[in-house]
Amino acid sequence: MTIDRETGTMIRRDVPSVINPLDRHALEASVRIRERHGGRVTALSMAPDDVLPVLKESLARGADRLVLLSDRRFAGGDTLATACVIAAAVGHLGTFDLVMCGDETTDSGTAQVSAQIAEFLDVPNIMHVDDCGVSPDGDLRLHSRNEEGAFTAEGQTPMVVSVTADINEPRYVTLMDVLDSEGKEVLILSADDLPLEESWIGLEGSPTRVLELFEPERKSRAEMLSGTPAEQAAVLADRLRRLGFRNG
Amino acid sequence: MDFTLSERDRMLQKSIREFAEKELPPRMDRMEETGEFPLDLLEGLAKMGILGVITPREYGGSGLGHLARVLVLEQLGRICPAIPMSLEVHHMCVYGINTWGTEEQKKKYLPALADGKTLGVFAVTEPGGGSDVGGTQTTARLDGNDYVLNGRKCFITNAHVSDIWVVAAMTGEGRKGMSAFIVEKDFPGAGTGHVEDKLGLRGANTGELVLQDCRVPKENLLGGEGNGMSVALETIVKCGRTGMASVGLGILNAVLEEAVKFANERVLYGKPISRLQAIQFYLSDIYSDLEIARLLAYRAGWLLDNELPADAEATLAKQWICEAAARSARKAVEIHGSYGILKEYPVQRLLRDALVTVPAGGTAEIAKVVLSRQAMS
Secondary structure, eight states, X not given: OEEETTTTEEEOTTSOOOOOHHHHHHHHHHHHHHHHHOOOOEEEEEOOGGGHHXXXXXXXXTOSEEEEEOOGGGTTOOHHXXXXXXXXXXXXXXXXXXXXXXXXXXXXXXXXXXXXXXXXXTOOEEEEEXXXXXOTTSOEEEEEEETTEEEEEEEOSSEEEEEOGGGOOOOOOOHHHHHHGGGSEEEEEOGGGSSOOGGGSTTTTOSOOOOOOOOOOOOOOOOOOOSOHHHHHHHHHHHHHHTTOOOO | OOOOOOHHHHHHXXXXXXXXXXXXXXXXXXHHHHOOOOGGGHHHHHHHTOTTTTSOGGGTSOOOOHHHHHHHHHHHHHHOXXXXXXXXXXXHHHHHHHHHOOHXXXXXXXXXXXXXXXXXXXXXXXXXXXXXXXGOOOEEEEETTEEEEEEEEEEEXXXXXXXXXXXXXXXXXXXXXEEEEEEETTSTTEEEEEEOOOSSOTTSOEEEEEEXXXXXXXXXXXXXXXXXXXXXXXXXXXXXHHHHHHHHHHHHHHHHHHHHHHHHHOEETTEEGGGSHHHHHHHHHHHHHHHHHHHHHHHHHHHHHTTOOOHHHHHHHHHHHHHHHHHHHHHHHHHTGGGGGSTTSHHHHHHHHHHHHTTTTSOHHHHHHHHHHHHHO
């Protein structure tokens, strides 16, 4: 990926679009819940409409329908403006039990959107979920792990949950899945279809601004060690020790 | 004229690519070492719908057709060409039964060839020669309710990893004297001979079938007595050649990727060798071969899907692409310099694999005879 130094924006033109990898895990988790407990899975994405063919993969991955939120007025939105649109769409589509997202995106990695969606929808939110199930009485049972530790939570739906890559291994899309995805519903919604005010969305609705995007300066600081393998290993071990690394 | 792939085609391309990138590499060292097809992969190939890509849905396949088959084999071949080699022959067995089989035969054998329990075989070649189909010496003699088959088939892909074989044998004399049979591995008198130790495509099993007073029930005659030549030729030309073209196409994908990767990484005179014009010329040759190969192979698949004449086109695709794969792989080895002959670099394997595709499923010379007829027609 390259960055345009003049404008400080990412050049997306030559980068093929994909479904955000963590969202694939979220979709897989949703489909597994539906397979065990019934229900309906809607894949929802905010994106320019030219990525529709890419998003249709979600239908082959098991979603029952695909909803694309696409409008030029959404462009330039930060996490808050994005979450606002998604939450409005979730509300617009009817009742729901569970909104599942990937913990973060691979392009900006802010990890804020799921919490913001939950806030807009006024429902509980749990992040970093690496295991989830449904208890016999219909409650969600979730396991979450972060740098500080782990916990298991049980709670009632509706809820917004964001997942890590550890939650599952997304299935392969089979040729039959591709065929079966073709009849499924695809819905494209614009700002006019949703209860939104212009001041909440796009650039205008974004309290945060990216001031600058830059490539980290590349400094080559590799140092070649000489001597026999044993001598090199001894020097390397010594350096690592001095840098504070310890055995074990 | 529309050269773009449909949304469906692009999606299946992507899904097979993902499957191939994850599932094939862990098995490849062992395939190279032992020369064995990884039978533990069959279940995955079945689940993905790859075994049944040209099998109609009512018989347990995905029925996606021939262009889809080309795309699938290409993506698998990009990672490990021995896999599509095995599959292309498996598909020939499916094609033969689906095209000429009775309803009972299709119901009995097609689901079994799609669900991952076995690969299929299409056996014509004999020690006396492969190109000379008319020279077949295996015989089939009617005895009560069975045909009794005697003979040997050689260079048979999947021979040792298949339970269901389509076999050509002589029930009489001349062109109308050949018949095709569906033989099960467990029929009395059916057996396998030795396994070939090949230069390339090592993970694709190749070997002998031995028929010694092999009793085949009359209802397993495929396409009626005397129609074996049509069964053999049409399957070889349409399905076999398009399949071999796809294997070569897969190899060309890998060849270009490996060549570009190495040329960008290898630094000489203070810069990557990809900046040297001599290397750029090699890369441009390989790229051209790949692009032309893709057009030829996709066209062959598309013609078959549209039930248009495809004999010359499939033959051209097979012959041109497999030779292109061999010459491009050779160039990729050249780009690698001495690294090119080390086993840790894939290009040497790609060259060996490509060399095996050239005579497989019909030599270049036989193809040229066919093409010359087309040229003069």
